[in-house]
Amino acid sequence: MLVVNINKLKTLGLVICIAVAFALPLMGLKAYYLHIAVLGLIHGLLVLGLNLIAGYTGQLSLAQAGFFGLGSYITALLMLNAGMSFWLAALLGILATGTFAACVGLPTLRLKGPYFVISTLGLGEIIRLVFVHWESVTRGPNGLAGIPAPDPIDLGFMVLTFESKTSAYYLILVVLLVTIYFYHNLIDSRVGRAFRAIRDDSIAAEVMGINLTAYKVLAFAAGAMLSALAGALYTSYIRFISPDTFTIGEAVNILIMLVLGGMGTISGALAGALGITYLLETMRIFADYRMVIYGLLMFVIIVYMPQGLAGLGNSLLERMAIIFSPNTPKPVAKVKAELPHSVEGEV
Amino acid sequence: MLLECCNVTMKFGGLTAVDKVSIQIAENQIIGLIGPNGSGKTTLFNIVTGLYKPTSGRILFLGQDIAGRKPDYITRAGIARTFQNIRLFNSMTVWENVQVGRHCRFGESLFDDLFNSRRKIQEQNKANAFLAELLAMFNLYELKDELARNLPYGLQRKVEIVRALASEPKLLLLDEPAAGMNAAETESLMQYISQIHHMGITILVVEHDMKLVMNICDRIAVLNHGKLIAWGSPAEIQTNDAVIGAYLGKQVMAGA
Numbered sequence: 001m002l003v004v005n006i007n008k009l010k011t012l013g014l015v016i017c018i019a020v021a022f023a024l025p026l027m028g029l030k031a032y033y034l035h036i037a038v039l040g041l042i043h044g045l046l047v048l049g050l051n052l053i054a055g056y057t058g059q060l061s062l063a064q065a066g067f068f069g070l071g072s073y074i075t076a077l078l079m080l081n082a083g084m085s086f087w088l089a090a091l092l093g094i095l096a097t098g099t100f101a102a103c104v105g106l107p108t109l110r111l112k113g114p115y116f117v118i119s120t121l122g123l124g125e126i127i128r129l130v131f132v133h134w135e136s137v138t139r140g141p142n143g144l145a146g147i148p149a150p151d152p153i154d155l156g157f158m159v160l161t162f163e164s165k166t167s168a169y170y171l172i173l174v175v176l177l178v179t180i181y182f183y184h185n186l187i188d189s190r191v192g193r194a195f196r197a198i199r200d201d202s203i204a205a206e207v208m209g210i211n212l213t214a215y216k217v218l219a220f221a222a223g224a225m226l227s228a229l230a231g232a233l234y235t236s237y238i239r240f241i242s243p244d245t246f247t248i249g250e251a252v253n254i255l256i257m258l259v260l261g262g263m264g265t266i267s268g269a270l271a272g273a274l275g276i277t278y279l280l281e282t283m284r285i286f287a288d289y290r291m292v293i294y295g296l297l298m299f300v301i302i303v304y305m306p307q308g309l310a311g312l313g314n315s316l317l318e319r320m321a322i323i324f325s326p327n328t329p330k331p332v333a334k335v336k337a338e339l340p341h342s343v344e345g346e347v
Numbered sequence: 348m349l350l351e352c353c354n355v356t357m358k359f360g361g362l363t364a365v366d367k368v369s370i371q372i373a374e375n376q377i378i379g380l381i382g383p384n385g386s387g388k389t390t391l392f393n394i395v396t397g398l399y400k401p402t403s404g405r406i407l408f409l410g411q412d413i414a415g416r417k418p419d420y421i422t423r424a425g426i427a428r429t430f431q432n433i434r435l436f437n438s439m440t441v442w443e444n445v446q447v448g449r450h451c452r453f454g455e456s457l458f459d460d461l462f463n464s465r466r467k468i469q470e471q472n473k474a475n476a477f478l479a480e481l482l483a484m485f486n487l488y489e490l491k492d493e494l495a496r497n498l499p500y501g502l503q504r505k506v507e508i509v510r511a512l513a514s515e516p517k518l519l520l521l522d523e524p525a526a527g528m529n530a531a532e533t534e535s536l537m538q539y540i541s542q543i544h545h546m547g548i549t550i551l552v553v554e555h556d557m558k559l560v561m562n563i564c565d566r567i568a569v570l571n572h573g574k575l576i577a578w579g580s581p582a583e584i585q586t587n588d589a590v591i592g593a594y595l596g597k598q599v600m601a602g603a
Contacts, residue, residue: 182461182462185460185461185462185463186460186461189455189460189467190446190450190453190455190460191457191460193439193443193446193447193450194447194450196436196438196439196443197436197439197447197450199438200436200437200438200439201434201435201436201437203398203434204430204434204435204436205436205447206398206417206418206419207396207397207398207418207422207427207428208422208447208448208450208451208510208514209418209419209422209423209450209451209514210419210447210450210451211417211419212419218457264438
């Protein structure tokens, strides 16, 4: 009874969220808030990418901003220099970033814990420095300007254009929803279980027949591809990119969004991305005090909600389900008490 | 022969943990592996399951040399194990734990997983039926939605055994399955082990509980300081001078 109710509540919540997301631009939102919403959705993709490698597989990566930049730059350069359409350029950018991440991940994912984190920190910084110093291609710190919007799609009965802010919002929203569909399928399969098994106990996972190298590289490369997808969409929306966007600060921001939202969950990753993006933008009125407030808030959330927003949401859902459930669910503690207990022996 | 260890040696720097051990295990037997603490039993387990690459020697499983192969390869070939200090996936439920145990027997591709294809659902249903039956056999089905870390110690050991069985092994390695269990739990564990044996699975068990070892094992191997000092039926081992010497500290010439 309990389980059914929670699932029903979750489905209801999902439907409401999607409906609100689609209705948002129609509700006469100011352009500024629509802009924040677009940035929030892009961050949603970035946080989902990090979630694969850090949240599910337990390998903390700080290279996500670098992959975000790779996706942006490759897409932009292919459009500007090779005259490709956005769609082809984005696809190539994503594939190239994924291949690059797989090649780098193969040696670095052998490193454990903090050593892997430091190597990804370096990787992200190296990618940014390439953007800054390879001036003949990337135009260095000046960045790339004049990037065209995605080419219109002719559906026969109507033509979709992507010039306006609203259309960009819908494009990114649809891409995000499709991504979530595949993401959910992947997590809800033997692959997702393998990721979580590696996070919980890599030795036991290996002995259960999980190829550690293959699955870690898969999580790392898939996470990088999601970042590159975010990068391609960002490029087509902002139409101007410079190395300043893809700093270590951005990588840390993505990480904070994931931690505050709830690692290893989809809803948490999205809630963190949207919430923190909104907060960071609107707190600009506090100017220099922004980071102080931000820091305090992080402190409070990490101390009082270690599972993040997703953990908070889950416990609220469970309470609601208990209140609305006609049958009182059997308490877990009672089930346990009926079982024979044994003395903890030599471990 | 199902498993043949030929002159397996494992050195950690100057320490020889396993010293030229040769054991042959025929199909459908229960083999006990005993010896004082630090005699190399778990090291031998780690070599057979691929966690260590032996310094020298060969390990033939169904005639194929698996020494130095990766653990996931060896699991797919048909060897599963449990751990001395329980290594369940703590954030997962009992059900998810045994699903991970079956990981290498899923026949779907990454694309099936991404698109929720019919093949994925078929494979999943097949696995679910198999795992439900397996859990029911060990009286764990009612607990399948509990988090593994919330179970009492004895049940965690049982879940670990079921997780190992989920990969449909031909050879099951149990590393001190009765450690920390009371007499009644050990009794039921013995029943479960013979049940597994009846499923046609060969079992190699490391155990300090002599009652369990002497009762269920067909043959017993005794290690001391990394060397195989005795090999025979329980009755032979009980009267073996070298074994008694190793356990009680009598000075005897090691010979086997």
